[in-house]
Amino acid sequence: MQAKSWQRTAFQLFNYLFLITISILCVLPLVHILAISFSSSAAVSAGEVAFWPVDMTLKSYSFILDNPKFLTSVGITLQRVVFGTIINLVLVVLTAYPLSIEEVVLGRRERHYFDGMNQHNPHIRYWNGTYYLYYMGTTYGGPVPGSGDHVSSERGTEVWNNKRIGLATSPSIAGPWTRMEQPLLEPRRGRWDCTATTNPSVAILADGTTYMIYKSREYASSTLQLGVAVADHPAGPFRRLSDDPILQFSNPDLHVEDPYLWHDGQQFHLLIKDDFKNDSSGLTGEWGAGVYATSADCLHWTICPEPKAYSRTVVWNDGSVKEMCNLERPFLLIEDGVPTHLFAATGTGEKAWHFDHTWNMVIPLAPPEPAVRD
Incomplete structure (x- = not known):
C-alpha cells in the first residue's frame, strides 16, 4: 500500500466541497418553504421572505389543523407507511434470502498457520461427492497495515515468499x-x-x-x-x-x-x-x-x-x-x-x-x- 498522493488528496477535497455544495442546495428550498409557513401573507406576497420568517405567525398551521380533512389525510398516510413498510420488508426478505451469505469459507486465523493472514485465488472443483477448494494463503508477523499505509518492498517480498497452496473441502x-x-x-x-x-x-x-x-x-x-x-x-x-x-x-x-x-x-x-x-x-x-x-x-x-x-x-x-x-x-x-x-x-x-x-x-x-x- 502506498501513501496518498497529492492528486488523490486534492480530488478528495474537491469531492467533499462538491457534495457539501449539493447538500446545501438541496436543503435551502426546504428552509425557504419553512420560513414562508411562519410568515404573514403580506410579507410572502411582497417577496420579503427568504430563509427566515417575516412577521412571525401561526395562522397557516391553525388553518390546517382546523380543517377536518387533515386528520383523514394523516390516517391514510400512516396506513400507507405501516402496510407499505411491512410489504416491502417481506418482499426484500424473500428476494434477498437466496443471495444471503451462508458462511465465510476462508478467513483469517492464528498467524502460525500458513494461511493465517490472507487467502486468495480460489479454484473450486467437484469430484465423487465432494467439493475441493484450492487457494493461495499467506501469513506474516508484525503490525497489520491499514488503508493508505506504506508497505516496504522488503516486507512485501517477505509476504510473497510465505505464499502456499491450501485446500478446503465440503460435501x-x-x-x-x-x-x-x-x-x-x-x-x-x-x-x-x-x-x-x-x-x-x-x-x-x-x-x-x-x-x-x-x-x-x-x-x-x-x-x-x-x-x-x-x-x-x-x-x-x-x-x-x-x-x-x-x-x-x-x-x-x-x-x-x-x-x-x-x-x-x-x-x-x-x-x-x-x-x-x-x-x-x-x-x-x-x-x-x-x-x-x-x-x-x-x-x-x-x-x-x-x-x-x-x-x-x-x-x-x-x-x-x-x-x-x-x-x-x-x-x-x-x-x-x-x-x-x-x-x-x-x-x-x-x-x-x-x-x-x-x-x-x-x-x-x-x-x-x-x-x-x-
Missing part, C-alpha cells in the same frame, strides 16, 4: 467447509521454486488422479515460472512430475502466470497470462493477453501457433470497445465439455495496476466451429 457448495492445517505443496530449497508455491489450478480426472499447475520463482523479481504436480487423490499428497518448470523460455523477459488447467477426456488444456517484461512483446505481442497451450501428459506443452486466446481489449454489448487495465486469473465455465464463458478479474484506470474500479468480468465465448469433413 456441499453451501458448506460447512473444512480447511487443511498444512499446505499441499512446499517450496524446495535450492530449486527454481524455492520461494513460494501459489496460484494453483487443478484438473481432476475421472479416477481421482489430480494434476496441479502452480507458480513460483527462484528469487525476488526473477522470472515467474510454472510447475506441475500430481496426486492419486484430489486432497493429495502431491508429488512433482519434474524437477524443472514447464514452458521454459530462453528469454528471461518471457514471464507467464495465472494458469487455468482443464482436461477434456483426451488431453490437457492450459490458459496462462502473457506477463512479459521490458517490452519484449512476449508470446502474443500484447501484455496481459491469454496464451493457449495443449499437452498429452501435463508436462510437455505445445503452445498454439496462434497463441492469443483472449485480449484485454473487450467489446461490450452496446458495441463500445474498451481496453481493460488488467485481465487476471482466467477461469472457464465448461458445459458438456465445451468452454462457454471466460471469467477474469479486471479493472479500469489509467494503466495496469492503477485502478479506480475492479470487478470480475464474464465474457461469452464463441461456439466452436464445426469440423470440416472431407
Whole structure:
C-alpha cells in the first residue's frame, strides 16, 4: 500500500466541497418553504421572505389543523407507511434470502498457520461427492497495515515468499467447509521454486488422479515460472512430475502466470497470462493477453501457433470497445465439455495496476466451429 498522493488528496477535497455544495442546495428550498409557513401573507406576497420568517405567525398551521380533512389525510398516510413498510420488508426478505451469505469459507486465523493472514485465488472443483477448494494463503508477523499505509518492498517480498497452496473441502457448495492445517505443496530449497508455491489450478480426472499447475520463482523479481504436480487423490499428497518448470523460455523477459488447467477426456488444456517484461512483446505481442497451450501428459506443452486466446481489449454489448487495465486469473465455465464463458478479474484506470474500479468480468465465448469433413 502506498501513501496518498497529492492528486488523490486534492480530488478528495474537491469531492467533499462538491457534495457539501449539493447538500446545501438541496436543503435551502426546504428552509425557504419553512420560513414562508411562519410568515404573514403580506410579507410572502411582497417577496420579503427568504430563509427566515417575516412577521412571525401561526395562522397557516391553525388553518390546517382546523380543517377536518387533515386528520383523514394523516390516517391514510400512516396506513400507507405501516402496510407499505411491512410489504416491502417481506418482499426484500424473500428476494434477498437466496443471495444471503451462508458462511465465510476462508478467513483469517492464528498467524502460525500458513494461511493465517490472507487467502486468495480460489479454484473450486467437484469430484465423487465432494467439493475441493484450492487457494493461495499467506501469513506474516508484525503490525497489520491499514488503508493508505506504506508497505516496504522488503516486507512485501517477505509476504510473497510465505505464499502456499491450501485446500478446503465440503460435501456441499453451501458448506460447512473444512480447511487443511498444512499446505499441499512446499517450496524446495535450492530449486527454481524455492520461494513460494501459489496460484494453483487443478484438473481432476475421472479416477481421482489430480494434476496441479502452480507458480513460483527462484528469487525476488526473477522470472515467474510454472510447475506441475500430481496426486492419486484430489486432497493429495502431491508429488512433482519434474524437477524443472514447464514452458521454459530462453528469454528471461518471457514471464507467464495465472494458469487455468482443464482436461477434456483426451488431453490437457492450459490458459496462462502473457506477463512479459521490458517490452519484449512476449508470446502474443500484447501484455496481459491469454496464451493457449495443449499437452498429452501435463508436462510437455505445445503452445498454439496462434497463441492469443483472449485480449484485454473487450467489446461490450452496446458495441463500445474498451481496453481493460488488467485481465487476471482466467477461469472457464465448461458445459458438456465445451468452454462457454471466460471469467477474469479486471479493472479500469489509467494503466495496469492503477485502478479506480475492479470487478470480475464474464465474457461469452464463441461456439466452436464445426469440423470440416472431407
